[in-house]
Amino acid sequence: MNGESWQRRCLVDLFQPDHVVKICAPMVRYSKLAFRSLVRKYDCELCFTPMIIASAFLKSGKARDSEFTTSDVDRPLVVQFAANRAQDLAEAACIVSPFADGVDLNCGCPQRWAMAEGYGACLINKPDLVQDMVRQVRNQVECPNFSVSIKIRIHKDLAKTVDLCRQVEAAGISWITVHGRATEERHQPVHYDAIKIIKENVNIPVVANGDVRSNKDVHFVHQQTGIDGVMAARGLLANPAMFAGYEETPLQCVRDWVDIALEHGTPFTCFHHHLMYMLERITSKQEKKIFNVLSSTSAVIDYLSDNYDFQQPQYRLYLSSLGLFSPATSPVSSTKMTLQWVAVASFLYAEIGFVLFLCLPFISPRRWFKIFNFRLWEKIASYWNRAFLTIIVVLVVLFFDAIREVRKYSMTQGIGKDEKLLPNMYDHLNMKLFRAQRNLYISGFSLFLWLVLRRMITLVSELATAMEENEALKVQADNTNDAAKKYMEENEELKKALHRGKDNGNKKLEEENDQLIKEIERLKAELKRTTEALEKSQIDMASIKKQCDGLTREYDRLLQEHDKMLSLVDKHDKKNE
Incomplete structure (x- = not known):
């Protein structure tokens, strides 16, 4: 059932006995209007939008415009929300x-x-x-045919999952989509037995989700579980025509995608990624290397036109009408640089010019130093270090980005023109590699010259300072030499005055010396006489001393005799009494 024949009615009517409803799953970034339009052409009966955060959807008009787009033929359509409050969802x-x-x-x-x-x-x-959310939507949406559904994973204890399904059924849910894995499981096998048990315990439609990659899987899941519908995600990305019975993506489906994407103005990244998924199973490894590095819509159109018999003029005419293609912007002939690399190249030329200007011989370092001391430079100097580091960071980022581009496009150098590829694509890749190498050289030399320029300015300033110091030392040396000459002249005058003084004073000194000699001789003679007299006096003194000693002994003897006589007199007087 396609959108053109759809008239609004309850979606539950899609689920009929012995019929499996084929559903496109909600896929972030991928299940948007253009892709939904594509899968509807290949027997997809119901489509979901990508998951939208309900709170952000309510608060921001910009979020509503970017996250939810549809059209009159985009029916039947279910909008999937992520919510944690019942009122937000309602x-x-x-x-x-x-x-x-x-x-x-x-x-x-x-x-x-x-x-x-x-x-x-x-x-x-x-x-x-969850039950409250379902009830709130039922109570607040006026349309009676508006469906409310949930998409769940299973519990490890399946009884909890069955209880949940029964509760939301009681709240008025339209159907339940069951992804047959637990929350912790990612790539483990799908538990179809759990989906079957859930189906047997509820009276509403149940949709199975997980590992549905072909039409055979649709029938297999239906037989295993008895479900009412299947929901596919990665299987549809790889083959949007899967529900129509195609095992691989047909070329007509690829053509349809290009037409629809161009018509809807799909961004290049999304347009390219969908094609990468669609062509994954039908292209060789070398072709993937080339196709995956294409970077513009016109390059993709050229590739598809030359490899898969697309009508290239038709698409180029359409791109031209949108302003996306012109001969000047053809992927092979375009040699224009992007704005950022034009800026880097201009910066490189400015660096070269300034370096050459610094090297001019008739502008001395002292003049440069005076220029650097202008008031304007003093104001700039406060921001100089931050600006210098910022430019280094920008150039380093661009340098490593250029290295990444060179490595990316160098991977295709093993592919020659004799490979089964379009000829101008080989030239296009070489042009991409050339641009990446050019950008690498530009950013590398800009970074190198920026560091050299900083060093040159520093050296020029240091050289100018050294020259000023040398000039000051030279002036100081000249002043010192003049003072030395003056001191030498004064020294000569002093020497002459000294010589004159010596000539006049020598005679007086000789006379005085003679007088001194005579006086010394007189004093020596007097000293000799004095010494002799002293020796004689010492001899006399020794003899006097001997006499004194003799007198002392004689005195002592006489004193003893006097004492004896006194004692005799005393004895005699006593007798007379």
Whole structure:
């Protein structure tokens, strides 16, 4: 069923006995309007938008315009929201209800950031909240045919999952999509037995999700579980025509994607990534290397035109009408530089000119130093270091980006023109490599000259300072020489005066010396006489001393005799009495 024949009615009517509804899963960045339009052409019956954060959707008109786009033929359509508050989900559902046929609550996203915010798979452990969300949407959306669904993962204890499904069924859910893995599982096999048990325990449609990569998988899952629909994600990315029975992506599907993407103005990254997925199974490893490095819509069109018989003039005419193609911007002939590299090249030329200007012989370092001391430079000097480091960081980033580009395009050098590739694509890759090498040289030389220039300015300033110091030393040396000459002249005059003084004073000195000699001789004679008299006096003194000693002994003897006589007199007097 396609969008052109769709009239708004309850989506539950899609689920009929013995019929498996084929659904395009919500895929971030991928299940947008252009891709939904493509899969609808190949028997996809129901499409989901990428997951939208309900709170951001309500707060920002910009978020609403960028995250949700649709058209009159984009039906039937379900908008998937991530929410952690019932009122947020209900208000978002009211906003999209005129433009979609239902909303889906994401209860299966296992990413950490989503679970940390209270979105995704953590909701399977909050059945009351999920039930309240379903009821709020039912109560606030006026359209009776507006569907409400949830997409869940299973618990390790399957009974909890069954209880959750029964609770939301009681709240009025339209259907349930079950991804047959637990929250912690990523690439493990899908538990189809769990999906079957859930289907057997509820009375609403159940959609199976997980590892549906071909139409055979659709029938296999239906037989294993008895589900009412299947939802595919990666399988549709690799083969958007999967539900139509194609085992590989048909070329017509690729052509349809190019037409639809150009019509919708799909950004190049999204346009290119979808083609990378579609061509993955039908291109060789070498072709992937070439196709995956294409960097413009016109380059992709050239590649597809020459390798897969696309009508190149038709697409070039369409690109020209959009302003995306002109002969001057052809991938092979274009040699224009991007604005950032024009700026870097201009900076390089300015550096070369300034270096040559610094090397001019008739401008001395002292003049440069005077120029650097202008007031303007003093004002700039406060920002100089920060500007210098900022430019170094920018040039280093551009240098490593150029290295990355050279390495990326050098990977294709082993592919020659004799390979099964379009000829101008080989030239295009060589041109890309040439540009990357050119950018590498420009950024490398700019960085080198910037460091050299900084060093040259420093050396010029130091040289000018040294020259000024040498000039000052030279002046000081000249002044010192003049003072030395003056001191030498004064010294000569002093020597002459000394010689004159010597001639006049020598005679007086000789006379005085003679007088002194005579006086010394007289004093020597007198000293001799004095010495002789002293010796004689010493001899006389010795004899006097001997006499004195004799007198002393005689005195002592007489004193003893006197004492004896006194004693005799005393004795005699006593007798007379």
